[in-house]
Amino acid sequence: MGLVFHGSVPTFADLPASGQQQGDSYIVADENDKLYVWDAATTAWVEGGSIQGPPGPAGGAGPRGTGWFVGTGAPPAVIEGSLPGDLYLDMATGDVYSLGEAPAGIPIGDLPALGGAFEGGFYAGLWSDSADGIATHALVVAPKSGGQTSLVWRTTNTAGSGYASEFDGFTNTEAALAAGAALYPAAAWARGLAIGGYDDWYVPSRYELIALYRQFKPGDASEAFNSEEPGDGVNPHMVPPAGEYGAGGFFDSNPSQTSVLAFRDGQVQAFDAATYASSTQAPTATQIRGVFFDNGMLLAGNKNVSRPTRAIRRVAVIP
Numbered sequence: 278m279g280l281v282f283h284g285s286v287p288t289f290a291d292l293p294a295s296g297q298q299q300g301d302s303y304i305v306a307d308e309n310d311k312l313y314v315w316d317a318a319t320t321a322w323v324e325g326g327s328i329q330g331p332p333g334p335a336g337g338a339g340p341r342g343t344g345w346f347v348g349t350g351a352p353p354a355v356i357e358g359s360l361p362g363d364l365y366l367d368m369a370t371g372d373v374y375s376l377g378e379a380p381a382g383i384p385i386g387d388l389p390a391l392g393g394a395f396e397g398g399f400y401a402g403l404w405s406d407s408a409d410g411i412a413t414h415a416l417v418v419a420p421k422s423g424g425q426t427s428l429v430w431r432t433t434n435t436a437g438s439g440y441a442s443e444f445d446g447f448t449n450t451e452a453a454l455a456a457g458a459a460l461y462p463a464a465a466w467a468r469g470l471a472i473g474g475y476d477d478w479y480v481p482s483r484y485e486l487i488a489l490y491r492q493f494k495p496g497d498a499s500e501a502f503n504s505e506e507p508g509d510g511v512n513p514h515m516v517p518p519a520g521e522y523g524a525g526g527f528f529d530s531n532p533s534q535t536s537v538l539a540f541r542d543g544q545v546q547a548f549d550a551a552t553y554a555s556s557t558q559a560p561t562a563t564q565i566r567g568v569f570f571d572n573g574m575l576l577a578g579n580k581n582v583s584r585p586t587r588a589i590r591r592v593a594v595i596p
Contacts, residue, residue, distance in 0.1 A: 280314060280345065280366070289313070292322055300366065312343070314366065316373055323373045325364050346376075354380060354595070382593035388415055391492060392537030392546075396592055397473025398424065399539075399546065402492050403516035404485070404591060406444065412516045414591040418489055419472055421546050424588045428462040430480075430554055431580035436562035437461075443566075444514045446482035446589065449556035463554065467588045478588040480556035483566045484514045485589060487575070490568050491519055491532050493540040495547040498572045510573055522573055532573075552576055554584040 285304040286292055292303055292313060299317040302325070304310050312325035326343025344363035346356050352365040352374050359365075365374040389400045401416035419425070431437060431453075439452030450464045458465035463480055470478040481489065487510060510522040510532075522531055539546040550571040557566045559577035567576045567584060578584070 280347070285310075289322075300368070312345070314345075314373065318370055318372055323364075326362070352376060380595045382595040383415065385412060385415075385594050385596060388594070392535075392540060397475040397478075397590065399537075401589065402488060403594065404488070405514050405516050405518075408444070408513040408518070410516060410518055412594050415594050416485065416488060417590045417592060418493070419470070419478060419588040419590075421548075421587070423472060424470065424478070426463060426466050426586050426588075427583045428466050428586065429581050429583050430463050430556070430565045430586075431461055432459070434563050434579045434581045437558060437580075440556055441558045442482055443557050444482050444484045446485050446556045447477070447479045447591070449482055449558075450479035453556065463586045464556065467586070470588055472588075475590060478590050480554070480586055481589045483555045483557040483568075483575075484512050486553060486555040486566075486568045487512045487519075487573075488515050489548070489553075489587065489589070490570055490573050491515065493535045493537060493546075493548055494532050494573070495535065495540060495542045495570060496550065497534040510575070548587065549585050551585050552578065554586045 280300050280302045281298070282302050285306050288307050289305050292305070297315040299315060301315040303313055305313055313322040314325050316323045325345060344359055345366065346352070346359060346363065347366045347368055349369045350367060356365065356376065359376050361376060361378050363376045365376055367374070385403070389395050391400060391402060393400050396417050398417040398419045401418045403412040404414040404416050405411055406413045437453065437456060439455070440449035442449050450467055453461040453464035454468050467478050467480045470476065472478065491510065491512065510519060512519040535541060538544060541547055548570040552567045552569045555566045555568070559566050561577065563579060564577040565580045567578060569576055
């Protein structure tokens with residue numbers, strides 16, 4: 278293990294007070310046989326937990342004590358055989374780390390190519406909730422058949438609450454649904470979907486909808502200057518973050534038509550040349566934000582107007 282075991286002492290007070298080296302270790306008998314290890318960086322004894330777990334029922338084996346792992350440098354994300362609460366000793370610095378749960382998610386390297394079949398739909402790119410260029414999720418867009426509707430966002434053209442997030446469509450959709458399925462038909466439709474064995478579909482937020490346009494622009498129209506919603510396609514939550522369409526000027530064809538053939542004009546998964554609705558309430562609270570999928574123009578319109586809505590879901594990722 279890389280530790281230097283010196284036996285046991287009756288109490289903590291009996292541990293040596295001087296002369297110890299990094300990794301020296303003892304068992305303290307009156308503390309349920311806890312292991313203590315000398316940490317040279319802090320010049321202190323570090324508790325390593327009980328070496329032996331409590332007895333099991335009817336004489337069976339009890340749970341194991343705290344596991345120790347060693348290495349050079351900070352602990353890796355996953356240590357085979359470790360459990361939450363185990364300890365790790367960095368032999369280079371003497372630092373001791375308490376290990377937690379292994380991060381959950383799909384390794385980024387295991388994701389398919391853009392537009393590839395993935396978890397009930399099609400992979401739609403990496404996403405960062407923190408908008409810092411570090412991926413937290415992979416976006417998944419639903420198949421057009423069964424995953425697109427023309428239901429209105431709200432049956433009355435009035436203000437709502439709880440769905441103003443520009444990047445978290447799931448929270449927006451849940452907030453709308455909590456106000457009443459009959460009042461929010463598109464939200465109820467999305468949360469009621471079960472596609473490919475997955476039932477966590479939702480209506481995308483404004484930034485998620487912009488990401489779908491950038492990844493799956495169906496045609497080759499030029500981007501028109503957007504006078505209604507500022508930003509011209511800026512998306513800090515995409516990975517890597519996206520700047521303005523083209524150079525932010527007039528009629529600059531950037532992004533280009535999608536490279537994914539199934540999402541191009543006339544193909545089975547193509548977005549319509551129409552304004553798709555997001556789940557993000559606009560500053561004028563009787564309106565909902567949207568994106569025109571012909572040229573990317575960012576718009577806002579009345580909530581009780583029928584527009585296409587394409588469901589998405591997202592999946593946690595790890596490096």
